[in-house]
Amino acid sequence: AQTVTQSQPEMSVQEAETVTLSCTYDTSESDYYLFWYKQPPSRQMILVIRQEAYKQQNATENRFSVNFQKAAKSFSLKISDSQLGDAAMYFCAYGGYNQGGKLIFGQGTELSVKP
Amino acid sequence: KAGVTQTPRYLIKTRGQQVTLSCSPISGHRSVSWYQQTPGQGLQFLFEYFSETQRNKGNFPGRFSGRQFSNSRSEMNVSTLELGDSALYLCASSSHLAGGRNEQFFGPGTRLTVL
Numbered sequence: 001a002q003t004v005t006q007s008q009p010e011m012s013v014q015e016a017e018t019v020t021l022s023c024t025y026d027t028s029e030s031d032y033y034l035f036w037y038k039q040p041p042s043r044q045m046i047l048v049i050r051q052e053a054y055k056q057q058n059a060t061e062n063r064f065s066v067n068f069q070k071a072a073k074s075f076s077l078k079i080s081d082s083q084l085g086d087a088a089m090y091f092c093a094y095g096g097y098n099q100g101g102k103l104i105f106g107q108g109t110e111l112s113v114k115p
Numbered sequence: 116k117a118g119v120t121q122t123p124r125y126l127i128k129t130r131g132q133q134v135t136l137s138c139s140p141i142s143g144h145r146s147v148s149w150y151q152q153t154p155g156q157g158l159q160f161l162f163e164y165f166s167e168t169q170r171n172k173g174n175f176p177g178r179f180s181g182r183q184f185s186n187s188r189s190e191m192n193v194s195t196l197e198l199g200d201s202a203l204y205l206c207a208s209s210s211h212l213a214g215g216r217n218e219q220f221f222g223p224g225t226r227l228t229v230l
Contacts, residue, residue, distance in 0.1 A: 035218075037221075042223070043203060043223065043224050044221065044223050044224075045205065045207070045221035046221075047218055047219070047220070050218060091158065099171065100146065100163055100165060100170045100171050101146040101147070101148035101163040101165070101170070101171065101207065101209050101219060102148065102160050102163055102171040102173075103148070103150075103160065103207075103219060104160065105150075105157060105158035105159075106157075107157045108157065108158075
């Protein structure tokens with residue numbers, strides 16, 4: 001069975017600084033997708049970034065980028081130039097290529113941004 | 116396009132009752148997944164429906180069931196409610212393409228409280 005682990009329950013960053021959230025996963029599948037979702041206090045889950053396992057190039061979306069290490073089964077999220085609006089719970093999620101709409105989530109990392 | 120909608124947003128029930136939650140996916144999306152979110156267990160996959168058929172199922176008791184209609188709208192039902200069923204229930208939709216590569220778009224959730 002696949003598992004996703006986020007070892008940092010809480011993180012804090014100063015506004016305009018950079019922060020990295022960690023995620024490791026375990027799977028025996030070769031084709032899969034990894035996602036970072038953001039859940040602000042409103043509880044609305046918002047997709048931040050996605051990575052296809054077959055792509056070696058790390059995904060980037062504006063201030064958000066990932067460091068995907070397939071052999072190490074590591075998928076960290078880097079947030080550059082942190083903004084107050086980045087404060088939220090961040091979830092790492094795994095989706096198997098043939099698993100349809102099933103995502104396996106980590107326990108989440110609560111990110112606070114200090115002005 | 117309108118986003119994923121869930122009704123009702125809040126529910127209060129008592130133990131032993133049953134409840135039905137509704138989810139309307141993004142127009143054109145044929146896959147609907149349901150998740151339960153609790154402080155203790157985090158985000159857990161309940162089941163996924165695609166073209167009116169259950170395609171994936173998580174490890175939940177048979178009291179949790181669902182269905183999907185021809186217009187892709189989905190309902191989930193919980194019978195004989197227990198205190199531990201108190202949670203935020205999230206619905207997500209994705210396009211009809213096969214595999215986990217699809218992005219899941221989440222609704223705002225239904226907050227269920229069981230007294």
